[in-house]
Amino acid sequence: MSNYDRWVGLVGIAFSLGLIFSSFGIETPEWGDVVGPTFWPRLLCAGLLAVSVFLVIKPDPDGASDRAIGFRHFFAFGAAALYVLALPILGFLIVTPVFIAFGYLAVGANTSRRRIGEALFAAAAGTAAIYLVFQVLLETQLPSGQLF
Amino acid sequence: MPGDSAILEALALVTSPMMLLVIGLSVVGGIVVGAIPGLTATMALALLIPVSYSLPPDQGIAMMVAVYVGGISAGALTAILIRMPGTPAAVATVADGFPMAQQGRAGQAIGNAVVASFAGTVISGVCLVLFAPTLADFAVKFFFSEIVAVAIFGLTAVIAVSGKTLSRGLFTALLGMLIATFGVSTVDGISRFDFGNTNLQSGIGLMPMLIGMFAVSQLMKTTSDSQRPSQAHLDSGPIYPPLGDIVGNTTNYIRSSLIGTIIGVIPSLGSGVAGLVSYAQARNASKTPEKFGTGHVPGIIASEAANNAAIGGALIIALTLGIPGDPPTAILLGALMIHGVDTGPMLFENNSGLVYSIYFSLFASSVLMMIFLLAFGRYIAKVTRIPNRILSPIIFALCVAGVFSGNNLTFDLGVMLVFGLVGFLLDRGGFPLAPFIIGFLLGPLIEDNYRRLMSFGGLEDFVTRPISAIFLALAIASLLYSFWKRKSQAAVRA
Incomplete structure (x- = not known):
């Protein structure tokens, strides 16, 4: 079981939540297009959050121990x-x-x-x-x- | 006919002494980098972006194509001499190349590998010339929905085949797409995720990100994994293949080159997979399959012809649709963007001269690569012995000089360092880096065109317009295939 996946997952969760929070500060112009500037980043954040949670819950059984960081x-x-x-x-x-x-x-x-x-x-x-x-x-x- | 004059101009340009010098030096540079274990053609391409930027687009891109050809071809040297593929493309070459070197036939092995690399590049180059314009003519009629569907197809195919687990590939691809949203949006000019830093308003620079991700992370890896394996003896005989080896393998040359070209067209499979598939096919077609893996010339030819042919295949999809099939073509596309050149189908409309010069550069590079490796392969092989303690600090200083020369910003050096660390940490954990860069390039394409589609059309365009429907179906099929493949592999392991 790879703890590495779990660590990466936790970083991914923090990063995506941070960006979702930050996206509320993005200015949305009245004259803009139908979709707006926040839709795509929030969609990606949601995707990253889901994958990160998956990595934490179900990490890859093949660990990364053979490629240790020293x-x-x-x-x-x-x-x-x-x-x-x-x-x-x-x-x-x-x-x-x-x-x-x-x-x-x-x-x-x-x-x-x-x-x-x-x-x-x-x-x-x-x-x-x-x-x-x-x-x-x-x-x-x-x-x-x-x-x- | 206007196309004829563009062809002649490109031919004159590529055969000019200055251009041949640039291509020749770049081929040698690519060969040297490709021959050093741990350094890859991708890394060489990333390092060359700043140099390319300071040259006119045709010279800069020709230089990168030449490095690509030289780098992939030279991977065979280390595969044969030290049982370590200099580039991932030469993985299958190890199987027969190293046993030949142990039998005192390293020269014959290298000679066959070089000629096969040449044949593979030329045959795939012919396919590129024949098929790319037709595909581009077709693609130029794309509307927003088609562009989004093609980009999604490119993205899902990459995710589907990369990494040990789908979740790791998805993670890096999403991260790449998310990082690409930083800075001012091209649709409405609104700044996103700049955190009050004016440098971030123009987004994360492609050049520092690429150099960090592919060069600095690789340096961190090689600096610490510095043990060199023992080297096989390079016999004193000539480095060229006997005529019998070439004539007796004509079918193998053609089959392997076509396999390589087709695999190169499929996003993300790349030259390593091309070499392995072609090797397996050559073994299946052989009357003496038991000889494969014992130092058999057809094995080397199959691997090397296919891995070089993948270059032409990858260029077909990159130049016509703007889809980067693998990291080297992603960097090539990135270099075109940095030069301000529109990639994708419009490249053929607006810059046909540049496209033709890419064709001719590919052919000139393959000829020069063969000449250099046959004539000087014995001496070039010595670079496999250069210790990391010399290379690593100098290459890092080169990264710094290259990144800084782009915008003269120290901020870019920080970006390079951060992405170097991120790339290293992801790579160590078995997270593939290719989806990151492909996501970074394709993400904005999807967002921009999707937002325009929603303003000028609607979601129904994805299913009512046949081309976008086909590409979305291909994307779904690619994902389903990936799931099925992983499930069947898991069942076999169990």
């Missing part, structure tokens, strides 16, 4: 989130090499002198390649920070 997954997400949060402050060209080098060492779980050298090279080459493609070739903008 600390490393959230560590990877946390590092990615920190990287994104640091971008508006420090800018792409400063944060990206730090992130790549850190990611290289963290995923490899080895901090020998050779690995550190490889990490620095990967950081410089990776950042330069992305800068060249987006800023120089495609002439798009990369996130700039307050410092750079």
Whole structure:
């Protein structure tokens, strides 16, 4: 029996109820069409609510235990989130090499002198390649920070 | 005839040096990504959306078609060399490809896989050219009720066949449709679920959502599941198939390509299913079925011809009806929308030149894919050894650069992260992601046309207009088939 389905179901219930509640704040114009802007979202919320309740009551007998979520997954997400949060402050060209080098060492779980050298090279080459493609070739903008 | 000039213009465009360079580089990029275990053609396509956006539509879409062809074709490399399909499409290739590699015939296996991939793409491309315009001519006469019925059919077929349980597929599809309602409604301009955030008034961006869902979630997965399996030895012989392998499998080539094309047309079945069904059919038709699974060339041909042929099939339904059959075509359609191109039947009316350039790009990609893989397959196979510690952080930085380049908004990076996490958590729980994106694309189509139908027509149009009635009947049949299939599978297990 999969508890995972139950957790997802509970999140689905909270999400759909929250959106149903929020839909009462949607403005309904007098000049609008017959159906109105709230019908479709409420219908979908009702559908999601029903499926979520079903998942809670009758979860899939084949669980998801073979695909467990571990600390490393959230560590990877946390590092990615920190990287994104640091971008508006420090800018792409400063944060990206730090992130790549850190990611290289963290995923490899080895901090020998050779690995550190490889990490620095990967950081410089990776950042330069992305800068060249987006800023120089495609002439798009990369996130700039307050410092750079 | 105006169509002739559009064909010639598209041909001239695709064969121009710049376009061939774009297609060639994209094919190589797709091959490299497809050959790396854990990275998929879908992920490559998602990553390319921002690059595509900065190019003219014809070049951008040609690039994505080329990556699609390269990515699907290269899945065979890892299937044969490390018993791990580089892409889900190559699942059936493992059965005979890896035993051949163990017998010291990896070169012959890869050569046959490459030529079969080429044949499958070309044959399905011919079907696309022959049938898509006729289907589009028919579809252009659709009224609101027909569009709603076709979209519901696309949606139910996806839900019916995805995921271990119907409830999980339904959950992700409904979630995708619900998320698509965020922001200003196109029918009356009323903002919904913006929570006072001005960024949300324009809705959840397609690009950050796609990249989060398919690239970031995949990175979270591969970063932690970083063990590489041992690699089979690639023999020093040539990477091309003996002529006897090709001539002796002519029927297999044609049958498998047609199976792949037909399965590709059916929403959501996709190239993985095409390869498996075709493999089973080749085994049934063989005089020596006992050889399948032991390193038998016809098995590889059946799988690879069919999984590539599914590309053309999926493009038929995507270009003519605007129904994304699988995640890669959903991303392709998304890219067309980001370029401001109307998808569906009107694409043929308003952008026939673009449609022809997609056709020619498909053919050019398949030729270049075959040349690259036969000539450099030995070297490209080495990318299967690139460790995740190098790839993951650089690809994530690429995601950030790509998403930011779309609107220059840090908010979009947050959207990408949130959908990356949501995609990862859903995937870990066995919830299929394909229905989410298909729901996200088809939901607004259903709502907008339903609201217009109710203003200018009525519910009775669904049954009084034959085409919408047929598609609604197909949708119901698809759901019933799904229930029956699941029930019979449960009975077999019991």
